[in-house]
Amino acid sequence: MTINLADLIRNVPDFPVPGIQFKDITPLLQHGAAFKQVIDTLAARYEGRALDAIVGVESRGFIFSAPLAYRLGIGLVPIRKPGKLPWETFAVEYDLEYGSNKLEMHRDALAPGARVVVIDDVLATGGTVAAACQLVETAGAVVEEVACLIELLFLKGRERLANYPFFSMIQY
Numbered sequence: 001m002t003i004n005l006a007d008l009i010r011n012v013p014d015f016p017v018p019g020i021q022f023k024d025i026t027p028l029l030q031h032g033a034a035f036k037q038v039i040d041t042l043a044a045r046y047e048g049r050a051l052d053a054i055v056g057v058e059s060r061g062f063i064f065s066a067p068l069a070y071r072l073g074i075g076l077v078p079i080r081k082p083g084k085l086p087w088e089t090f091a092v093e094y095d096l097e098y099g100s101n102k103l104e105m106h107r108d109a110l111a112p113g114a115r116v117v118v119i120d121d122v123l124a125t126g127g128t129v130a131a132a133c134q135l136v137e138t139a140g141a142v143v144e145e146v147a148c149l150i151e152l153l154f155l156k157g158r159e160r161l162a163n164y165p166f167f168s169m170i171q172y
């Protein structure tokens with residue numbers, strides 16, 4: 001039986017700031033069969049694609065990227081907020097609605113030519129995963145696809161990712 005994943009996403013108005021409709025994934029994570037369905041769907045999609053690694057974006061991207069990498073039997077590369085990674089890093093700064101943000105990846109995380117899928121939980125404006133893709137490419141690796149559990153269509157993040165195939169499982 002296929003579970004309707006959207007039924008397990010809780011909308012929390014005005015979190016963390018007024019005006020944001022926060023998509024809370026915790027009800028889905030608590031539902032073992034639904035969480036399994038998400039990972040099984042991703043694994044079926046990426047099996048046989050000759051990927052070298054799964055790239056997970058801090059922090060909720062880690063929740064899906066780690067079991068997927070395990071299932072595919074390939075490595076996991078974390079992209080993290082500044083100051084968290086202990087070794088030499090590539091860094092990229094990107095604009096948010098107000099102010100800016102920075103992401104880092106270890107310089108030795110990906111070999112040139114490595115084929116990866118980039119995973120996060122929610123695609124909103126696309127700034128976060130676009131920055132993650134930039135880090136992958138700085139290392140000389142190749143983004144095969146970007147996948148997010150949820151896509152907020154009205155923010156048109158997909159347009160920002162026009163250079164990459166994109167996959168989402170729930171759309172609002």
Ligand code: AMP
Nearest residue numbers: 021022023120122123124125126127128
């Ligand atoms: P963006 O860079 O605008 O695509 O924002 C994506 C990042 O912010 C993701 O890592 C999400 O976890 C988080 N995010 C943005 N908007 C929401 C939302 N409405 N609900 C939950 N998470 C969000």
